[in-house]
Amino acid sequence: MSNTPTLPLLGACLNVEDLPDHRDWLLEQPRDLELQDFCRTEVLDSDWRARCARAKSLLEGHKGRLGIHGPFWGFTIASKDPEIRAVVRRRLDQGLDACAELGATMMVVHSPYTTWGYNNLGHDQAARQQVLDLSHDTMGAAVRRAESLGVVLVIENIEDKDPMERVLLARSFASAHVRVSVDTGHANYAHGSTGAPPVDHYITAAGDLLDHIHLQDTDGYGDRHWVPGEGNIPWPAVFRAIAGVMAAHGTTPRLKLELKENARIREGAAFLTAAGLAR
Template sequence: MSDLPILGAALNVNALETHRKLMLDKPRDLELQDFCLSETLNGDWMPLVERAKTLLDGHEGRVGIHGPFWGFTIDTVDVDVREVVRKRLLQGLEVCEALGGTHMVVHSPYSTWDHNNLDNYENARAQKIELCHLTMKDAVKRAEDIGCELVLENIEDKDPHARIELAESFASKSVKVSVDTGHAHYAHGSTGAPPVDYYVKAAGNALRHIHLQDADGYADRHWVLGEGTINWHSVFGALSKLESDPRLIVELRDHDGLPASISNMAALGLAQ
C-alpha cells in the first residue's frame, strides 16, 4: 500500500474542515475552490486564507487553488475583456502567494468548434496561442516570481495535444499541464475524442496536476471514483509511467464522496 500514489482533493474551506482528519492522515495534496469567483477575489479574502492556513496546521501535502474561470476564456479577442481576465489571473496568484500555494488551475481555451475549424483558417492555431500569451504574460511572470505553476486543464478539448503545445509555447517552468478525467471522458464519449489515458500519455512529464472524477462519457458528472465508466486501471497505469509527480486531486460535486473515492481506488489496488 505504501507504494501506491496518494490521493488529494479539491475542497472549499468548509469541506476542508469537515474532511481535515482525512486530509492530514497522509501527505495529501489540496486544491482550494473558494477563490474562483470574482465576488471573492474582489472582496476581502484574507480571512478565508487565514482560516484555511489554520486548518492546514500539520498538513504535509502541496496546496494550490482553482483559479478564476467563470465568464471568460484566456484567448479572448476583446482587448477590454482581456484586461479583466489579466486582472483575475493576477488576483488568483495573489491568493496563492498568501496561501503558500504552488499551483493554480487555468481553463484551456480549446473548444470542440476549434477542433473542426482551427485548420479552416490561415494561421488560426498560432493566432490562438498568441492571444493566450497576450492575456497570460503578466500572470506567467508573477507565477515564476512566487514559485507557482499555472496548470492548463482540458475542458472541451478534443485534441489532447493542442493544450500541451500551448503550455510549451510559454517556455516557462511555471506553465504546465492538467488533465481532468471527467472532461476527457465526456470528450471521448460525446465528441469522439481519445480515451482518458491518452490525455495522460499526451501530456507526459508536462503533467503536473490531474482532476480525478468519474463520469459516464455524456456529461461533466464529478461522481465518486468507481461509480462511473472511466477505466481507472488504464488511467493509473499511464500515470505510473510519469516522473513529473502530478498532484492527484479528487474533484467531486459532493465533497462527502471523498472517503468512498479513496476507498474504491484502494480496493482496486490503484491508490491510497
C-alpha cells in the same frame, strides 16, 4: 496493481468550509489539496484574506502540496476582445494574490480550446497561431509573476478534443511554471460525446508536462463529477497511464478527487484504494 507505498497518493479539491470534515484525512499522509473558493468572483471581490487566514488555521500541520483553482467563469484566456483580456489578466492576478497569501504553489487555469475550434482551426493555421498569441498576451504577466512566487500554472482540459493542443500551448511559454492538468471527467465527456481519444490518451499526451489531475467519474455525456466507480471511466487504464508518465519522467503529479459532493471524497478514495490503484 498492488496497494503498496509506491502507489500515487490521493488528494482532494475542497472549499475552505469543507476542511474541518476532512482535516484528519488530509493530515494522515502528505495529501495534496486544491482550494476551490478562489475561482469564484464573489470571493475574489470580497474579503478573501479572511478566508485565507481561516484555511491556514485549519491546515496547520498539513504537509501536502497546496494549490488553488484559479478564476475561469465567463471568459477564455484567448479572447479576441482586448478589454476582456484585460479583465482576465486582473482575475489571474487576483488568483495569484490568493496563492501568495496562502503559500500555494499551483493554480489551475482553463484551456481555451473548444470542440468548435477543433473542427475549424485545422484548416486555418493563422487561427491556430492566434489562439497561442492571444493566450500569451493574456497570461504573459501572470506567468512572470508565477515564476517569482514559485507557483505553477496548470492548464486544464475543458472541451479539448485533441489532447495535444494545450500541451503545445503550455510548452510554448518555455517556462517550468506553465504545465498541464488533466481532468478525467472532461476527457471522458470529450471521448463519449465528441469522438475524442479515451482518458488515458490525455494522460500520456501530457508527458513530462503532466503536473495535476482532477479525478472524477462520468458517463461520457456530461461533466458529472461522480465518485469513481459510478461512471464508465476505465480506472485501471488511467492509472497505468499515470504510472507510465511518472516512471518515464520522474514526476509526481498532484492527484485530486474533484467531486460534486465533497462529503464523498473519502468514499472515492476508498474505491480507488480498494482497487489497488492509489493510496
